[in-house]
Amino acid sequence: MESFSFATSDQLKLPLSVRVINLEGSEAPIPFSVLVDHPELKHIGSNQNPHSDLYVTAQVWAGSKPLTVPVQTSYKPFKTERRWNEWLTLPINYASLPLNARIAFTLWDLSPTGGRGAKGHAIPFGGTTLALFDKDNQLHKGRQKCLVYRHEAADGNDDTTTPSALAKKKAPTSKKGTAAVEDKTHDELDRMEALFKKHEMGEIARVEWLDQLAFRSFEKRGYQSARATQKPTQPQPVGQFRGDSQGESSRRDTAPSNFVLNVELQKFDFPIVFGDHEYPPPPVSSLQHMSASQSNVLKPPPEVHFGPGINGLDDDEGYGGPLIQVYDPEVGQRDNPAESKHRRLVRSQHRNGVLDKDLKPNAKVRDELNMIMSYSPTHTLSPEEKDLIWKFRYHLTRNKKALTKFVKSVSWQDQAEAKQAVQVLGKWTDIDVDDALELLGPTFDNSAVRAFSVERLRKADDNELLLYLLQLVQALKYEHISPESGHEVTQDSSLAKFLIARAVNSFTLGNYFWWYVMVECDDVTQDQGQDNQAIYGKIAYDFMAELEKRPGGKDTRKTFLRQAEWIKILSRISSEIKESNESISRRTERVKALLADPKNELIVIDPPLPLPLDPSVEIMGVVPEDTIVFKSSLHPIKVAFKTTSGRKYPVLFKTGDDLRQDQLVIQIITLMDNLLQKENLDLKLSPYKILATSTTAGLSQFVPSASLQGISSKFRANPALAYLKQNNPDSHGPLGLRKETLDTFVKSCAGYCVITYILGVGDRHLDNLLLAPDGHFFHADFGYILGRDPKPFAPAMKLSKEMVDCMGGSGSEHYRQFKQYCFLAYSALRKNSNLILNLFSLMVDANIPDIRLEPDKAVFKVKERFHLELSEEEAIRTLERIMDDNLNALVPVVIDKLHEIVQHFRA
Structure with a gap:
């Protein structure tokens, strides 16, 4: 058709x-x-x-x-x-x-x-x-x-x-x-009337001279x-x-x-075409809605077997009519109603009983409770486990890991039970920050529970809070904030009140908080909706209003506005260059001329402006001669700025691309680096900074480095080692290198191999594996995460031959040391898996491309890489097997060669 x-x-x-x-x-x-x-x-x-x-x-x-x-x-x-x-x-x-x-x-x-x-x-x-x-x-x-x-x-x-x-x-x-002639004449006139109507509607092309003849x-x-x-x-x-x-x-x-x-x-x-209004079905049975942070989603529908002769709509024998779907309002029921009533009766015995406060579990029940406390945030509690937690709730108030399990066991629709649960919350011991973040997810909408979580966050300092700020801004979507204007958001949300209070007292926190909120205001996609924009617009307004009440707040507000103007100018220049149909050299000259133009107010920035990407750096003006336009479809621009410390700070500005996914990955890498260093494990990670300034533009820090692809084209034999020898020669050091350089390379390779494996980073090739002259190895371009990869049979971990050869080969002492660093890093991150999973659960509705594809599975894909069902020894053996399989596989080598050929033809 x-x-x-x-x-x-x-x-x-x-x-x-x-x-x-x-x-x-x-x-x-x-x-x-x-x-x-x-x-x-x-x-x-x-x-x-x-x-x-x-x-x-x-x-x-x-x-x-x-x-x-x-x-x-x-x-x-x-x-x-x-x-x-x-x-x-x-x-x-x-x-x-x-x-x-x-x-x-x-x-x-x-x-x-x-x-x-x-x-x-x-x-x-x-x-x-x-x-x-x-x-x-x-x-x-x-x-x-x-x-x-x-x-x-x-x-x-x-x-x-x-x-x-x-x-x-x-x-x-x-x-x-006579009648036949008249009917034929009338039919012809009717046909002409229909054609004239089509002509008038524009369905028939107009031809002046022919139209006049037809009309006459x-x-x-x-x-x-x-x-x-x-x-x-x-x-x-x-x-x-x-x-x-x-x-x-x-x-x-x-x-x-x-x-x-x-x-x-x-x-x-x-x-x-006529379309009738469809009224929504009656509400499905009132259930506590679940999210990816708590549930395994609803069970799949049961397999239906029809009777003889009605095995489907296409069956010609027996039943001849179509099958009718009947709406069942209890289709979403996860529990048997009889069992639910029985559970309510059981809990009623322990609801107001004075003896509950003195109940203590025996050895067998204590083991069961300890097993429940070890569950990951994605685990769904069974009805029996919930009843057990409720029964010994007073005993568990001394266990900080039990709080999230207790909140999940409460029937919050029951007002009497919810009221007593809130009273028990006030007696609970201090909880860890990972549990506090879990309580801010979409699953927990009770205001008392969320306020309890915010009280724990108040004890975190600014540096720690900065590690979770991106997720906390997303958690504002689950607060009870009305999109309609009328009163301040701080009256509706304890989290909004807390974040605004901390942001106005710290310029660094305020800087990032402001830009995270601005990106949400800029997101006009259908997935977010107008209410989401209105909520974040109110938050931004209240933040600015609170800022002006503080000493020096007006100057801080002007600084944020100057940053926005600075971003706007760079966006305009980048858009002009991207849309112009010129050679790279011509584009570069145009950018330099635009940056040097006094009208753009970039050549001299007075007073110095805190860089949105890194507010600890204040820029005084641009250095046009250091500008580079890169060869890619979006033509990102590298621009260098003079700082108050006398150094140059190069940044990469890109328009036409959503950098929020890269921003999330860099934030998680920064957090993991912080967790590893708390375990006295410094793997020399170098997570460069990325800031999305809108849904289609952003800044990233430019780290001087070379890709393994570029190094391989310059040095044929053991290219990575030859590159490091050229920059850090030492005839007495291992492999002719300075010991510190090789140690940095081995540690950074181990850190990034483990982290990119856990995050499921895909599309790994030698062009996005970078090596700095001092030995720091790192990854770039995180357009594919959570196991997605555009290439077939892609390896779970990117461990290339060039990396192993630089360590002296798979049989060398440095490679064995590399594997030990991988095992230590993997074990340390597994201990903090709850924190990482909770951070991802808060990003489910953040409109991140690879999370948006399957939001209900995003957290489970990360959890799968931790292998939490295995013991530590079994998990390490699994990781070693993955490394060995990847090292000996032929497919990654073929993929790298094909990518090199494709890039050669593109150039």
């Missing part, structure tokens, strides 16, 4: 409008003999003048009942023709029209003596009823010719007696062939047809004139007259 573009009427939130154009036609005057017998007829306006004044009313009907009040045309005096040319707006939207909707048009005449159907001094001149949808359920549009039924008010019933068009009938033949030919044929069919008008019986009272007894069947009412309906670019 050919493609058919259309819209549905239920989406059309526009009022129904119709234009009454004019009335065509004429009739023979009433004979004097009739006027003598019925003198009241001569007072009717249309009997006095063939162009007497009339007005038209339009009313929408459906189901033989009026849907709207009638709307009428304004007064128009007529001289040579009855032409209104007036748009009438009916009080109903297209979206509300049923399929059998129709417009009843009635033309009203003037009669001081009244008559049948009169309303005051107005009597029906004639009427017609136009259906709004055709037989194909499409909305009529454009001009419509409506037959007028003389002396009849329009009948809007479903079986109307005044239809605007008659069904075609075979005319009786008076003379041989049509007019000529119309005149000929009118003369051929013209007959002498016979005097009508008195009863036919609806203006007289005697006509009541002599009514006949309604028939169309010689009059035609021309109207015009609204035109649309695409056909409008």
Whole structure:
């Protein structure tokens, strides 16, 4: 079938409008003999003048009942023709029209003596009823010719007696062939009318000279047809004139007259097909909604086996009709209702009992409780486990790891149970920050629980809070903040109040908090919705209002505004360069000229401006000569700025790309580096800074380095080692290198191998594996995470031959040391898996591309890489097997070679 573009009427939130154009036609005057017998007829306006004044009313009907009040045309005096040319707006939207909707048009005449159907001094001149949808359920549009039924008010019933068009009938033949010729002529005229309508709607291309010929030919044929069919008008019986009272007894069947009412309906670019409004189903049973941070989502629907003869819709034997889906409001029920009632009865025994405070578990129950406490945040508690936790809730208040399990075990819909649970919360011991972050997820919407979590966060210093700030800004989506303006968000949300209070007291926190919130305000995608923008807009406003109350707050606000202007200028320059169709050298010269232009206020920045990417650095002006435009589809720009410390700070600015995913990965790497260093394990990681300034632009720190691909093209034999020897030679050191350089390389390789494996970073090739001259190895470009990879059979961990050769080969002491660092890092990160999983659960609704694809599985993909179901020794053996398989695999080598060939042809 050919493609058919259309819209549905239920989406059309526009009022129904119709234009009454004019009335065509004429009739023979009433004979004097009739006027003598019925003198009241001569007072009717249309009997006095063939162009007497009339007005038209339009009313929408459906189901033989009026849907709207009638709307009428304004007064128009007529001289040579009855032409209104007036748009009438009916009080109903297209979206509300049923399929059998129709417009009843009635033309009203003037009669001081009244008559049948009169309303005051107005009597029906004639009427017609136009259906709004055709037989194909499409909305009529454009001009419509409506037959007028003389002396009849329009009948809007479903079986109307005044239809605007008659069904075609075979005319009786008076003379041989005469009717056939007339029917053929009328059919041709109807066909031409339809083509003219298409021409007027723009569906037929306009050709001036050809259109004129067609119009003249049509007019000529119309005149000929009118003369051929013209007959002498016979005097009508008195009863036919609806203006007289005697006509009541002599009514006949309604028939169309010689009059035609021309109207015009609204035109649309695409056909409008009838679409009925679908009401939402009744709510599914009231369940505590779950998120990726708590549940395994609902169980899959059971496999259905139909009986004999009804194994499917395509079964021709036995049952012949279609299967009907019946809505079940308990389809989402996870528990057996009988078991739920039993659980409520069991808990009622322990709800208000004084003995609960003294209950202590025996050895067997204590082991069960310890097992429950070891569950990961994604584990779903069984009903029996929830009952056990509730029973010993007072005993568990001394266990900080038990709080999140206790909150999950509470039936928060039960007000009495929820009230007691809040009282127990106040007696709980201090919890860790990872549990506090879990309580801020979408699963926990009780304000008391979220406020308890915020109290724990108050004890974190600014540096620690900065590690989780990105997720805390996302957690604001789950607070009870009204998008409507009226009162401050700090009154609605304890988390918003806490974040604003800390952000106004620390410029670094405030800087990042401001830009994280601005990106959310900039996100206008359908996934986020207008309410999300309104909420973050209120948060930004309250932050600025609170900032101005503090000493020096006005200056800080001006600084943020200057940062926004600075970003705007860079965005404009980057967009111009990206869209220009020039060579790289020409683009680079243009960028340098724009940066040096005093109008852009970048050559000198006075007073110095804190860099949004790193507010501890203050920039004083740009260094145009250090500018580079890179060869890629988005043409990112490297710009260097002079700082107050006398150094240059190079940044990479990119437009047309959403950097929020890269920003998230860098934040997680920074957090993991912090966790490893707490375990006295410094793996020389170098997570460069990235800041998304909008959904399509951002900044990243530029670290001087070279890709392994570029190094391999320069040094053929053991390229990474040759590169490091060139920059750090030492004839007495291991492999001819300075010991510190090789140690840095081995440690950083181990750290990034483990971290990129846990995060499932994909699309790893030698172009995004970078090596700094001092031995720091790191990854770049995190466009694919959580196991996604554009290349088939991609390895789970990127451990290239170039990396291993630089360590002296797979049998060397340095490689064995590399593996030990990998095992130590993996074990340390597994201990903090709850924190990392909770951070990812807070990012489920952050519109991150690779999380948005499968938001309910994002946390589980990370959890899968930790192998929490295994013991530490088994997990390390699994990691070693993955490393060995990757080292000996042929596919990664082939992928790297193919990538090198493709990049060579692109260059």
